[in-house]
Amino acid sequence: MTRFDLPRRLVAEGLGTAMLVATVVGSGVMAASLTQDVGLTLLGNTLATGAILVVLITILGPISGAQFNPAVSLIFAISRKLPKRDFGGYILAQIAGGVAGTIAAHLMFGLPLVEMSSKARTGGAQWFSEGVATFGLVAVILAGIKFEQRAVPWLVGLYITAAYWFTASTSFANPAVALARSLTDTFSGIRPVDLPGFWLAEIAGAVAALILCTWLLRPGATSTASSEAKL
Amino acid sequence: MTRFDLPRRLVAEGLGTAMLVATVVGSGVMAASLTQDVGLTLLGNTLATGAILVVLITILGPISGAQFNPAVSLIFAISRKLPKRDFGGYILAQIAGGVAGTIAAHLMFGLPLVEMSSKARTGGAQWFSEGVATFGLVAVILAGIKFEQRAVPWLVGLYITAAYWFTASTSFANPAVALARSLTDTFSGIRPVDLPGFWLAEIAGAVAALILCTWLLRPGATSTASSEAKL
Amino acid sequence: MTRFDLPRRLVAEGLGTAMLVATVVGSGVMAASLTQDVGLTLLGNTLATGAILVVLITILGPISGAQFNPAVSLIFAISRKLPKRDFGGYILAQIAGGVAGTIAAHLMFGLPLVEMSSKARTGGAQWFSEGVATFGLVAVILAGIKFEQRAVPWLVGLYITAAYWFTASTSFANPAVALARSLTDTFSGIRPVDLPGFWLAEIAGAVAALILCTWLLRPGATSTASSEAKL
Amino acid sequence: MTRFDLPRRLVAEGLGTAMLVATVVGSGVMAASLTQDVGLTLLGNTLATGAILVVLITILGPISGAQFNPAVSLIFAISRKLPKRDFGGYILAQIAGGVAGTIAAHLMFGLPLVEMSSKARTGGAQWFSEGVATFGLVAVILAGIKFEQRAVPWLVGLYITAAYWFTASTSFANPAVALARSLTDTFSGIRPVDLPGFWLAEIAGAVAALILCTWLLRPGATSTASSEAKL
Numbered sequence: 001m002t003r004f005d006l007p008r009r010l011v012a013e014g015l016g017t018a019m020l021v022a023t024v025v026g027s028g029v030m031a032a033s034l035t036q037d038v039g040l041t042l043l044g045n046t047l048a049t050g051a052i053l054v055v056l057i058t059i060l061g062p063i064s065g066a067q068f069n070p071a072v073s074l075i076f077a078i079s080r081k082l083p084k085r086d087f088g089g090y091i092l093a094q095i096a097g098g099v100a101g102t103i104a105a106h107l108m109f110g111l112p113l114v115e116m117s118s119k120a121r122t123g124g125a126q127w128f129s130e131g132v133a134t135f136g137l138v139a140v141i142l143a144g145i146k147f148e149q150r151a152v153p154w155l156v157g158l159y160i161t162a163a164y165w166f167t168a169s170t171s172f173a174n175p176a177v178a179l180a181r182s183l184t185d186t187f188s189g190i191r192p193v194d195l196p197g198f199w200l201a202e203i204a205g206a207v208a209a210l211i212l213c214t215w216l217l218r219p220g221a222t223s224t225a226s227s228e229a230k231l
Numbered sequence: 232m233t234r235f236d237l238p239r240r241l242v243a244e245g246l247g248t249a250m251l252v253a254t255v256v257g258s259g260v261m262a263a264s265l266t267q268d269v270g271l272t273l274l275g276n277t278l279a280t281g282a283i284l285v286v287l288i289t290i291l292g293p294i295s296g297a298q299f300n301p302a303v304s305l306i307f308a309i310s311r312k313l314p315k316r317d318f319g320g321y322i323l324a325q326i327a328g329g330v331a332g333t334i335a336a337h338l339m340f341g342l343p344l345v346e347m348s349s350k351a352r353t354g355g356a357q358w359f360s361e362g363v364a365t366f367g368l369v370a371v372i373l374a375g376i377k378f379e380q381r382a383v384p385w386l387v388g389l390y391i392t393a394a395y396w397f398t399a400s401t402s403f404a405n406p407a408v409a410l411a412r413s414l415t416d417t418f419s420g421i422r423p424v425d426l427p428g429f430w431l432a433e434i435a436g437a438v439a440a441l442i443l444c445t446w447l448l449r450p451g452a453t454s455t456a457s458s459e460a461k462l
Numbered sequence: 463m464t465r466f467d468l469p470r471r472l473v474a475e476g477l478g479t480a481m482l483v484a485t486v487v488g489s490g491v492m493a494a495s496l497t498q499d500v501g502l503t504l505l506g507n508t509l510a511t512g513a514i515l516v517v518l519i520t521i522l523g524p525i526s527g528a529q530f531n532p533a534v535s536l537i538f539a540i541s542r543k544l545p546k547r548d549f550g551g552y553i554l555a556q557i558a559g560g561v562a563g564t565i566a567a568h569l570m571f572g573l574p575l576v577e578m579s580s581k582a583r584t585g586g587a588q589w590f591s592e593g594v595a596t597f598g599l600v601a602v603i604l605a606g607i608k609f610e611q612r613a614v615p616w617l618v619g620l621y622i623t624a625a626y627w628f629t630a631s632t633s634f635a636n637p638a639v640a641l642a643r644s645l646t647d648t649f650s651g652i653r654p655v656d657l658p659g660f661w662l663a664e665i666a667g668a669v670a671a672l673i674l675c676t677w678l679l680r681p682g683a684t685s686t687a688s689s690e691a692k693l
Numbered sequence: 694m695t696r697f698d699l700p701r702r703l704v705a706e707g708l709g710t711a712m713l714v715a716t717v718v719g720s721g722v723m724a725a726s727l728t729q730d731v732g733l734t735l736l737g738n739t740l741a742t743g744a745i746l747v748v749l750i751t752i753l754g755p756i757s758g759a760q761f762n763p764a765v766s767l768i769f770a771i772s773r774k775l776p777k778r779d780f781g782g783y784i785l786a787q788i789a790g791g792v793a794g795t796i797a798a799h800l801m802f803g804l805p806l807v808e809m810s811s812k813a814r815t816g817g818a819q820w821f822s823e824g825v826a827t828f829g830l831v832a833v834i835l836a837g838i839k840f841e842q843r844a845v846p847w848l849v850g851l852y853i854t855a856a857y858w859f860t861a862s863t864s865f866a867n868p869a870v871a872l873a874r875s876l877t878d879t880f881s882g883i884r885p886v887d888l889p890g891f892w893l894a895e896i897a898g899a900v901a902a903l904i905l906c907t908w909l910l911r912p913g914a915t916s917t918a919s920s921e922a923k924l
Binding site for chain 1: 234235236238239242243246250253254256257258261262265266267268271272274275276278279280282283285286289290291292293294335336338339340341388
């Protein structure tokens with residue numbers, strides 16, 4: 001899968017998730033401190049997140065696959081893109097990196113190292129949003145890998161740019177990042193009590209995307225053959 | 232044209248149109264809920280739409296051609312890029328997908344499944360805008376396919392990003408998406424009664440682009456030959 | 463230079479300049495109508511202009527070179543990238559296209575076909591801005607063509623995106639577009655009386671870039687040789 | 694390293710740093726003059742800076758490496774990507790270019806040639822921000838060069854786009870640019886007295902990135918071999 005050993009791959013997953021979370025949390029704090037307009041705050045948050053995703057996936061993808069996301073790692077483990085024996089390590093690195101990212105953002109903005117978020121994100125509309133968001137993310141990754149591998153960093157960055165706006169939840173779509181965001185009481189936070197709902201919705205969306213893509217991305221051999229036979 | 236069978240192609244057209252409409256409608260609802268500034272609302276709507284177009288055309292183009300648009304499918308059917316026997320199926324998939332996209336956006340934001348739009352979009356300036364918008368879209372697609380096939384997802388995403396702002400209608404440029412947007416009474420809606428005017432203008436613009444491009448994109452053999460003869 | 467005959471090349475120059483001006487003028491009208499914030503207005507204007515430049519240069523570059531700009535055509539004529547006998551036709555096509563673009567934008571927004579702009583843009587700071595803007599544009603094009611031909615559409619789109627903000631004049635950098643913008647009394651207009659100052663500054667900047675690039679982009683053969691001799 | 698002689702490389706470094714600083718300073722002045730919203734001001738500043746970085750690195754990279762940054766040149770000198778005898782010249786060219794960029798921006802906006810900034814940027818949170826910002830920048834450059842050389846202009850432009858928002862200091866990440874920005878009393882300025890703290894933090898971050906990348910980017914030969922042996 002990669003010629004890098006496990007320690008380097010785990011550091012890449014941890015570092016990437018940390019930079020991602022530091023960007024999400026930090027840009028939310030920055031934007032909220034500069035403007036009263038919540039639309040503009042989300043815009044600053046979006047730009048920074050979309051941009052850093054392209055960068056991180058490009059530079060760390062060749063080392064670890066740049067998953068930064070337990071839902072993605074789960075799909076990769078199921079579809080044998082990630083060796084099953086590495087799955088646990090990846091999840092732990094992502095969680096540790098995510099928490100470190102929140103702490104780093106707080107240090108950059110002079111906030112307490114961690115704080116529990118008080119931002120409620122719950123209910124059917126939010127869960128459906130997270131399911132759709134993660135469904136789309138996993139579909140983009142699986143189809144991107146198949147059709148246009150080198151574009152995947154851009155596809156993910158652009159997808160999240162859109163999903164920040166088209167979902168009611170601003171598209172967490174990542175259980176480790178959601179956990180890390182429960183430790184900040186700022187713009188991008190989520191109450192710890194709301195995590196399980198998000199996690200379930202994200203995993204459901206990811207699995208749904210895997211099921212659909214397993215069918216959709218495999219050319220229908222029989223009917224193509226018969227269609228060619230007609231030519 | 233593609234090695235994927237018709238069911239997969241129709242699912243790709245439906246899924247892509249659904250994701251596109253969910254993005255257009257959803258990001259409009261999100262943006263309007265976060266800011267009072269209509270310029271900023273259109274900006275959030277634009278960013279999300281432009282970004283998702285690049286993504287959807289990249290990942291679904293290899294399956295179905297990623298047309299998501301009856302006006303484009305019409306041009307492709309006329310110019311034999313789409314088998315005529317598939318034309319009807321494509322249109323139905325796009326319409327069904329578009330409606331599903333509106334419903335999905337409404338579910339994500341806790342709105343009624345569908346509602347009739349009350350947003351008036353009519354009159355000569357609007358129709359001329361839609362004609363120009365669709366003319367440009369089809370010209371971009373036809374020239375892009377000829378000169379830089381792999382850039383087409385980017386070209387379409389960037390073109391629509393611009394056209395949201397340079398047309399008075401915010402550039403629907405898509406009869407199926409327009410229909411789906413008549414079912415939401417939010418920022419991106421259009422009154423059902425205004426649909427026929429938009430449809431006619433869009434088809435007229437698309438046909439005009441096909442006519443121009445048929446001449447413009449074919450190197451003028453005679454005069455080039457005579458010019459080469461002079462060298 | 464291209465295998466397209468002169469009529470097609472002139473239509474490409476005219477169409478491209480028309481689409482460019484329609485975008486500049488139209489997005490300015492749209493943005494100014496949606497928000498009171500002039501910063502946000504320029505942002506909408508910038509996004510649309512940068513995006514359409516990438517598109518237009520990609521799809522029309524293979525036909526005519528996608529110059530859309532008399533200052534660029536002048537530099538190309540001097541440096542023999544454009545046959546001198548085509549220079550006059552290119553300029554006329556660009557001017558006609560530009561005026562058509564303003565008219566098209568006005569039609570889309572229900573304004574009078576043309577109107578004289580009352581927006582003053584004059585004085586040393588404005589002229590220096592235009593000189594810098596056009597210097598940069600021509601340098602980007604010449605270096606881009608030399609080092610990374612296929613990236614030129616992106617480089618020009620991104621350069622203008624930046625130059626809209628880093629110059630006091632919002633970077634017209636184009637005599638034909640400036641002329642066309644004197645015919646709209648909206649956000650992006652310029653008083654006809656201010657055109658000569660802009661034109662002179664733009665041509666001076668373009669020529670300065672040509673002189674610098676003629677030296678800078680040619681590897682210094684002697685000193686490189688002596689440096690290699692030392693290895 | 695490059696087939697261009699030292700004078701051309703130094704001009705490229707100076708010109709590039711000048712254009713970069715003119716963009717940072719000029720877009721800050723422009724944005725602050727158009728809007729009262731500081732979030733929007735930073736957005737205009739960000740867009741222009743990110744865009745010009747992609748352009749400048751693409752067109753000047755083939756000549757000088759497009760470092761524009763003493764912290765980057767230091768890392769390149771240590772890792773033998775820049776001949777040590779050229780290091781001093783590069784730094785001087787970057788400083789001279791940076792100061793010229795501030796002057797050019799001031800001329801474009803009708804301000805005094807230079808003025809001392811009164812904008813305080815000091816304290817642990819700011820220094821940590823600069824350390825993180827420069828750490829990330831150097832890591833992106835080193836990994837980008839290794840894995841995806843041609844994407845480096847995009848990676849740097851996108852990284853800085855994000856870092857303007859995720860750091861409390863808006864990510865100067867460049868000692869020469871910081872110096873040049875101490876000479877403008879506008880949005881992007883920094884008090885001269887605050888420079889040493891920024892410089893130290895930037896160099897510390899750069900060196901930390903070099904140390905990490907030296908380990909991270911080298912595939913772990915032994916453990917990969919043993920892992921392959923198991924297959």
